[in-house]
Amino acid sequence: MEIGVVELSRLQFATTALFHFLFVPLTLGLSVICAIMETVYVMTDRPIWRQMTKFWGALFGINFAIGVATGITMEFQFGMNWAYYSHYVGDIFGAPLAMEGLMAFFMEATFVGLWFFGWDRLSKRAHLMVGWLVAIATNFSALWILIANGWMQFPVGAQFNPITMRMELTSFFDVALNPVAQAKFVHTVSAGYVCGSVFVLGVSSWYLLKGRHIQLARRSIAVASAFGLAGVMSVIVLGDESGYDASENQKMKMAAIEAMWETEPAPASFTLFGFPDQTTHETKWAIHIPYVMGLIGTRSLTQEIAGIDQLVTRAHDRVRNGIVAYDLMMQIQAQRDSGVDPALIARFRRHEHDLGYALLLKTRVEDPRQATEEQISQAAADTVPHVWPIFWAFRIMVGLGFGMLCMMGYFFWRASFRRMSFPRWALWLAVIATPAPWIAIEMGWIVAEYGRQPWTVAEVLPTALSVSHLSVAEVAVTLAGFVLLYSALFVVEMGLMFKYIRKGPHEDVALTEDWMQRHENRLSGRAEVAK
Amino acid sequence: MILFELVPFEFLRVVWWLLIGVMLIAFALTDGFDMGTGMLLPFVARTDLERRVVINTVGPVWEGNQVWFILGGGSIFAAWPPLYAISFSGFYMAMFLILTALILRPVAFKYRSKREGTRWRAMWDRALFIGGFVPALLFGVAVGNVLLGVPFHLTPDLMPVYEGGLFGKLFGLLRPFALLCGLVSLAMAVMLGAGWLVLKTEGVIQDRARAIGRPAALLALAGYLLAGIWLAYGIQGYGFVTEPPHDGPSNPLLHQVTHGGSWLTAYAERPWIAIAPVLGVLGTLMAWRAIGRRGELSPLGWAQLGGFGMIASVGLVMFPFILPSNTHPDSSLSVWDASSSHLTLFVMLVGGAIFLPLIMVYTAWVYRVLWGKVTPDEVENPDTHAY
Numbered sequence: 001m002e003i004g005v006v007e008l009s010r011l012q013f014a015t016t017a018l019f020h021f022l023f024v025p026l027t028l029g030l031s032v033i034c035a036i037m038e039t040v041y042v043m044t045d046r047p048i049w050r051q052m053t054k055f056w057g058a059l060f061g062i063n064f065a066i067g068v069a070t071g072i073t074m075e076f077q078f079g080m081n082w083a084y085y086s087h088y089v090g091d092i093f094g095a096p097l098a099m100e101g102l103m104a105f106f107m108e109a110t111f112v113g114l115w116f117f118g119w120d121r122l123s124k125r126a127h128l129m130v131g132w133l134v135a136i137a138t139n140f141s142a143l144w145i146l147i148a149n150g151w152m153q154f155p156v157g158a159q160f161n162p163i164t165m166r167m168e169l170t171s172f173f174d175v176a177l178n179p180v181a182q183a184k185f186v187h188t189v190s191a192g193y194v195c196g197s198v199f200v201l202g203v204s205s206w207y208l209l210k211g212r213h214i215q216l217a218r219r220s221i222a223v224a225s226a227f228g229l230a231g232v233m234s235v236i237v238l239g240d241e242s243g244y245d246a247s248e249n250q251k252m253k254m255a256a257i258e259a260m261w262e263t264e265p266a267p268a269s270f271t272l273f274g275f276p277d278q279t280t281h282e283t284k285w286a287i288h289i290p291y292v293m294g295l296i297g298t299r300s301l302t303q304e305i306a307g308i309d310q311l312v313t314r315a316h317d318r319v320r321n322g323i324v325a326y327d328l329m330m331q332i333q334a335q336r337d338s339g340v341d342p343a344l345i346a347r348f349r350r351h352e353h354d355l356g357y358a359l360l361l362k363t364r365v366e367d368p369r370q371a372t373e374e375q376i377s378q379a380a381a382d383t384v385p386h387v388w389p390i391f392w393a394f395r396i397m398v399g400l401g402f403g404m405l406c407m408m409g410y411f412f413w414r415a416s417f418r419r420m421s422f423p424r425w426a427l428w429l430a431v432i433a434t435p436a437p438w439i440a441i442e443m444g445w446i447v448a449e450y451g452r453q454p455w456t457v458a459e460v461l462p463t464a465l466s467v468s469h470l471s472v473a474e475v476a477v478t479l480a481g482f483v484l485l486y487s488a489l490f491v492v493e494m495g496l497m498f499k500y501i502r503k504g505p506h507e508d509v510a511l512t513e514d515w516m517q518r519h520e521n522r523l524s525g526r527a528e529v530a531k
Numbered sequence: 532m533i534l535f536e537l538v539p540f541e542f543l544r545v546v547w548w549l550l551i552g553v554m555l556i557a558f559a560l561t562d563g564f565d566m567g568t569g570m571l572l573p574f575v576a577r578t579d580l581e582r583r584v585v586i587n588t589v590g591p592v593w594e595g596n597q598v599w600f601i602l603g604g605g606s607i608f609a610a611w612p613p614l615y616a617i618s619f620s621g622f623y624m625a626m627f628l629i630l631t632a633l634i635l636r637p638v639a640f641k642y643r644s645k646r647e648g649t650r651w652r653a654m655w656d657r658a659l660f661i662g663g664f665v666p667a668l669l670f671g672v673a674v675g676n677v678l679l680g681v682p683f684h685l686t687p688d689l690m691p692v693y694e695g696g697l698f699g700k701l702f703g704l705l706r707p708f709a710l711l712c713g714l715v716s717l718a719m720a721v722m723l724g725a726g727w728l729v730l731k732t733e734g735v736i737q738d739r740a741r742a743i744g745r746p747a748a749l750l751a752l753a754g755y756l757l758a759g760i761w762l763a764y765g766i767q768g769y770g771f772v773t774e775p776p777h778d779g780p781s782n783p784l785l786h787q788v789t790h791g792g793s794w795l796t797a798y799a800e801r802p803w804i805a806i807a808p809v810l811g812v813l814g815t816l817m818a819w820r821a822i823g824r825r826g827e828l829s830p831l832g833w834a835q836l837g838g839f840g841m842i843a844s845v846g847l848v849m850f851p852f853i854l855p856s857n858t859h860p861d862s863s864l865s866v867w868d869a870s871s872s873h874l875t876l877f878v879m880l881v882g883g884a885i886f887l888p889l890i891m892v893y894t895a896w897v898y899r900v901l902w903g904k905v906t907p908d909e910v911e912n913p914d915t916h917a918y
Contacts, residue, residue: 061917065641068594069634075604079619080626083691086619090612091871095879098609101602102886107893109598113591114897119914121900161872163780165689166612168872333687336785468620469690473697478627485631489638496645 008475009081009467019486023067029196030060031135042128047511055505062496085466091168092158096148104141150181152457154249162332183241190234195437197228202434205427218420225411232405247297253451255308256390259283263307267294276387315380322358325351326368356460363464385453393443400440535877541777543876547610548866552846558599560835565593567724569663575739580907588731588905590918613869621693624701629666636662644918671716675709680857718751726831748819768794769855775867783868788860797848804847811840
C-alpha cells in the first residue's frame with residue numbers, strides 16, 4: 001500500500017485518539033470513586049476516608065493532567081487533518097463538540113482546580129459538592145463526544161443540501177437520542193468505572209501483599225470491587241445492546257466482527273476462534289458455537305444476519321443508485337443561480353441515501369458518472385473492512401471483559417461475605433490484571449472505528465475524501481512530533497504514578513488521634529447518659 | 532420543527548458572530564494573564580519558593596481559563612464549519628506548534644512540584660515559559676494574517692485548498708504586519724500577567740511585576756497604534772461587489788468579493804464602532820498608569836479593558852468578513868455565507884443561553900472562594916496550594 005496523506009492522517013488520528021483514551025477511562029472511574037470516598041468521609045467523619053480520598057485524588061490529578069493535555073489535540077485535529085470532513089458534516093458534528101465545552105469541560109476544569117486547592121477554603125460539604133460536580137462533568141463530556149461519534153456510526157437526523165454541498169441537521173433530538181450513541185455512552189462510561197476500579201483494586205492488592213497501608217487498602221478494595229462489579233455488568237449488558245444495534249444499522253461491521261463471509265441460515269452460529277483470510281473469504285481453524293450469533297445479533301431464531309459477500313452485492317446496487325443521486329446533484333448545482341426545479345429536488349431525495357456510495361468512486365475516477373463496471377465492482381469491494389484485526393480485537397475485548405467480571409465478582413464476595421480476607425493468589429492476580437481494562441478499551445475502539453472503514457461517516461462520507469489538502473511531508477512531521485511528545489509525556493507520567501504509588505498515602509497521625517479521642521469521648525459520654 | 536424558524540437566520544448569524552467574539556476575547560483576557568504569568572515566571576521569581584508562589588496564583592484557575600479556547604474551537608466548528616476547516620488545515624504547522632505549547636502547559640503546572648530536583652523544576656519552568664510565549668505570539672500572528680487575507684480557495688465541491696507546502700504555509704504567515712500583531716499580542720499578555728501578579732502577590736514579586744508591566748503596556752499601545760496607521764495607509768480591505776442576502780445558503784462561492792479600499796472605511800459606515808479602539812487605547816494607557824501606582828486591582832481591570840477594546844476592534848472593522856482570501860477573494864468567508872444551518876445555530880443558541888450564564892456564575896464563585904494573596908508561607912500548605 002502506498003503511504004499517502006490519507007494513511008498518515010489516519011495513523012495520526014488513531015495514535016493521538018488511542019493515546020488520549022489511555023487517560024480518559026481512568027479519569028472517569030477515579031473521579032466517581034474519589035467522590036464516593038469523600039461522601040463516606042463527610043458522612044462518617046472518619047479521617048481514614050479523607051486520607052483515601054486525598055491519596056486516590058493525587059493519582060487522579062497526575063492522570064487528569066495528561067488527559068486534558070492530549071484532549072486539546074482532539075478538539076482541533078478535525079479541522080487540521082480532516083478539513084473536508086469538517087466542512088461536510090460540521091453542521092451536525094460540531095454542535096455536540098460545542099455542547100461538550102459549554103456543559104462539561106467548563107464545569108470540570110473550573111471545579112477540579114477548586115477541588116485540589118479548596119480543602120481548607122471550603123466547608124466539608126461544599127468541598128464534597130465540588131468533587132461530585134467534577135465527577136458529573138467528566139461523565140457529561142463523555143456523553144457529548146459519544147453522541148458525536150455515534151452519529152458517525154449511524155448518521156440520523158440529517159440530510160444532504162446540494163446548494164451548500166454538505167450534510168445539514170434536520171432533527172437535533174434524533175442526533176442526541178441516537179440509539180447507537182446512547183448504548184455507546186453507557187458502555188464507554190461503565191468501562192471507565194471498571195478501569196478505575198481495577199486500578200484501585202490492583203494498587204490496593206499490592207499494598208496488602210507488601211503489608212502496607214492495610215486499613216486504606218482494604219477499604220479501597222471494598223469500594224472498588226462493589227463499584228467495579230456494577231460497572232462491568234453494565235459494560236457487558238450495554239455491549240450486547242451495541243452488538244444488537246450494529247446488526248441493525250452497521251451490518252458490514254457486524255459481519256466483519258464475526259468474519260461471516262456468507263449468509264448462514266438463521267440462527268447463525270458464533271465463531272469462537274479462527275483465522276479469517278481476506279483474500280479467499282474463508283475463516284480457517286474456525287470453532288463455531290451454534291445459534292449464539294443469531295441470538296445476540298437479532299434476538300430471534302428466525303432472522304438472518306447478512307454475510308459479507310451478500311453485503312458486497314448490495315453495495316453494488318447502492319453504488320449504481322449513488323451515481324444517479326450524484327447526477328441529480330450536479331443538475332441541481334447547474335440550476336443553482338436560476339432557481340432549482342422542486343421536482344428535481346424531490347427526485348434527488350429519493351436517491352440521496354446512496355450518494356455516499358458514489359463518492360467511494362472518487363478515489364478512482366474524478367466524475368463518478370464516468371465510472372466503468374470494473375470501478376463500480378472495486379468500489380463495492382472497498383466497503384469490506386480488514387476483517388482479521390476487527391475479529392481478533394473484538395474477541396480480546398470480550399474475553400477480558402468476562403475475565404474482569406469474574407475477578408470483580410470474586411473480590412466482591414470475599415469483601416462482603418468473607419470478612420475481607422483475600423488469598424495471596426487473588427491479590428497477585430489483581431496486580432497482574434491491572435492493564436486489562438486499558439487493553440479491552442483500546443480494542444473496543446479499534447472495533448468501532450476500524451470496523452467503520454472505508455467510511456468516516458457510515459455510508460455518507462468515505463475516509464479517503466475526508467482529509468485536508470496537505471502534503472505528505474507536513475503530516476509526517478506532525479505525526480513524528482506527536483509520537484515524540486506523547487512518548488516523553490508517557491514516560492514522565494508513568495514515572496510519577498509509580499513514584500506516588502510506592503510512596504503511599506500521607507498518614508496524618510495527629511488527625512487520626514484527634515478523631516479517636518473525640519470518638520472515645522462520645523462513647524464515654526453515652527455511657528454517662530446510660531448511667 | 533417550526534419553532535426555530537421564528538428566530539430569523541440573519542439574527543442567529545449575527546448572534547453567533549458576537550458569541551464567538553465573546554468566547555475568544557474571554558480566552559485572550561483570562562488565559563492571557565496565565566500565559567503572561569508563564570512568560571514572567573523566570574523574571575519576577577528567582578528562588579524556587581518565589582516561583583511556586585507565582586505558579587500557585589494561576590494554579591487553580593488556568594484550567595478553566597483555557598476552556599474558553601476549547602469552547603471557542605468547538606463553537607467555530609459548530610457555527611462556522613468552513614472557517615474551522617480552512618483555518619486549522621491552512622495554519623497547519625502553526626496550529627501544531629500552538630498545540631505542542633498548550634499540551635506542555637497542563638503537564639508543567641501539575642508535575643513541577645511533584646519532584647524535588649532543581650533540573651526537574653527548571654525543565655517545567657521552561658515549559659511554562661514556552662506555553663505562554665508561543666501561543667501568545669502565534670495567536671497575534673494569526674489575527675494579522677486574517678486582516679491581510681490568506682492564500683486559499685474553495686473548489687466547486689467546497690473542498691478548501693490552502694496554497695503552499697510544509698515551509699511555505701508556516702513561513703508565509705510571518706509577514707511584517709502579522710509579526711507586528713504578534714508583538715502586540717505578546718505585550719498584551721505580559722501586561723495582563725503583570726496585572727494579575729500585582730493583584731495576587733506582594734513584596735518583591737509584585738515590585739518586579741510592576742517594573743515589567745509598565746513598558747509592556749506602552750509597547751502594546753505603541754504597536755496597536757502603529758498597526759492602525761499601517762491599516763490606514765498600507766493594507767487593503769475586502770468588500771462585496773453586491774451585498775449578499777443575509778439569510779441565504781452558506782456557500783461562499785455564490786458571492787463576488789473585491790480586494791481593495793481600506794478596512795478602516797468601516798468607521799465611516801458604522802461610526803459607533805469607534806468605541807472599540809477608544810477603549811483599547813484608554814484601557815492600555817490607564818493600565819500603564821495604574822501599574823505604576825499603589826492600586827492592586829485596577830491594573831488588571833484596566834489591562835483587560837484595553838485588551839477587550841483592541842481585540843473587539845479587529846472583529847468590528849472586518850464585519851461581515853471572518854476570513855478573506857487574498858489569492859481568490861471570491862472564496863472569502865463571511866458571516867452571511869459561511870455559517871451552519873438555521874436549525875444548528877438555533878439549537879446551539881438554546882444551549883448557549885442556558886449554559887453561558889451558568890458558567891459565568893460558577894466561575895465568579897470560584898474566583899471569589901480563591902480571592903486573596905498567595906504568600907510564601909501559605910504555599911507550603913498542601914490543602915490550599917497544590918502546586
